[in-house]
Amino acid sequence: MAISKCHTAGQPPSRLCCWGDVDAYVAWLSKQTRKRYRAMTAAEWTGLAAQTADAKQCRANVADKRYNAEHRERDALACDDGFAGTAPVRHYDAPGGLYDMAGNVREWVSDCGSSCSSRVAMGSAWLSTADKLDPKQRGSFDADTGFNTIGFRVVREID
Numbered sequence: 256m257a258i259s260k261c262h263t264a265g266q267p268p269s270r271l272c273c274w275g276d277v278d279a280y281v282a283w284l285s286k287q288t289r290k291r292y293r294a295m296t297a298a299e300w301t302g303l304a305a306q307t308a309d310a311k312q313c314r315a316n317v318a319d320k321r322y323n324a325e326h327r328e329r330d331a332l333a334c335d336d337g338f339a340g341t342a343p344v345r346h347y348d349a350p351g352g353l354y355d356m357a358g359n360v361r362e363w364v365s366d367c368g369s370s371c372s373s374r375v376a377m378g379s380a381w382l383s384t385a386d387k388l389d390p391k392q393r394g395s396f397d398a399d400t401g402f403n404t405i406g407f408r409v410v411r412e413i414d
Contacts, residue, residue, distance in 0.1 A: 260401055266343035268360045269408075271401035274374045277363050281409050291412040294365045297393060299410070300377040304390030306351040317358040317383050332385055341381050341403075357390065358383065360406035368395030380404035 261272035261280075272280075281292045295303075319332045325339040336342070336358075345354045361376040368375055373395045379388050382404060396402065 266345075267341050268344050268355060269406035270341065270360050270403050272363070272405070272407060273401045274363060274398035276401065277407045280407075284409065292409045293412065294363060294407060295377075295410050297364045297366045297375050297377055300362065300364050301391050303351075303353055304356045304378060306353065317379060317381065317388060322382060338381065357388065360404055361392075361394065361402075363405060363407040368398075372398055374398040376402075376405045 261269065261276040277294055281294060284292045317332060317336065320335045321337065321339045336347075338346075341359055342355075344359075347355065347358075356378065358379055359381055361378045361380050364375050364377050366375040367373065375393055376396055377393050378390060379392055383392075396405065
């Protein structure tokens, strides 16, 4: 069995978590709190992300001048958000009370890709360029691999 490299502690966003890590975390959190937690669906994520600020205005952690200075491989936005990689969680304003819905890391959602060996991740990440900043941006990724551009958030179900 592979050792998980999933990072969930401290101020950086969760990242390097495969889908199994997300599933295990929500099960653990639900058991610890005696409340029901789960990953968002793509439809929930898209609905919430549509209410947030426009990442193209550099109110989110995306590929910009700082990123381009270190990586020089992408069309960067003409601003500087202060980070070449991930930013601390809650660093930017929270339109509608939702932090980091644009930029920083994409987020795993519970939807499967073409098969459940792949899972869907929504949104944009710290290396996303202007053409990839739509909140409805989605991609299908290997469910058994953790990526430094994909994290997750959970929702609590309320009766």
